């Protein structure tokens with residue numbers, strides 16, 4: 001009867017992605033005040049640390065948040081983080097300006113970080129797919145043109161996001177997939193919180209997801 005609705009979700013989007021809530025991955029509350037900003041560009045990062053076993057992904061994020069907070073940032077520097085298996089984790093609120101140890105103004109940047117060191121390892125298929133999902137969600141939500149999807153090294157003296165991931169920006173792979181995703185109806189990101197979120201994190205840490 002309603003073929004146009006087949007495959008659509010409650011939000012009307014073709015696809016949905018889950019974002020693991022901060023409480024579920026064991027994040028601490030913010031330790032300081034955020035500065036507000038309006039998102040006008042998307043900037044891709046890597047963690048810069050080889051992640052060889054994805055079971056470690058949540059603990060690496062807890063460690064990053066602790067390090068960032070001890071360095072004077074109110075929270076983990078990024079808005080979204082993505083592990084090697086493509087799980088998406090929520091970072092600081094998107095209305096809050098990001099932070100950096102390098103020299104560029106983070107105001108206006110939606111910061112998306114992929115766990116790993118892409119000078120040393122390649123981005124995985126699932127990680128790249130989730131990255132494109134998050135970037136497509138951001139590009140559509142904040143009306144960001146494809147030319148404002150860049151890597152950290154485009155703004156600061158840094159190798160971030162590493163050679164392999166940066167090459168996917170340079171050769172147009174990420175932009176093409178983002179454009180296709182938006183043209184096919186976009187993606188809705190839904191929070192995975194509470195017991196469900198904690199269960200998924202336990203599964204990730206046990207190597208079962």
Ligand SMILES: [Zn+2]
Pocket residue numbers: 044045046152158160161
């Ligand atoms: Zn970076």
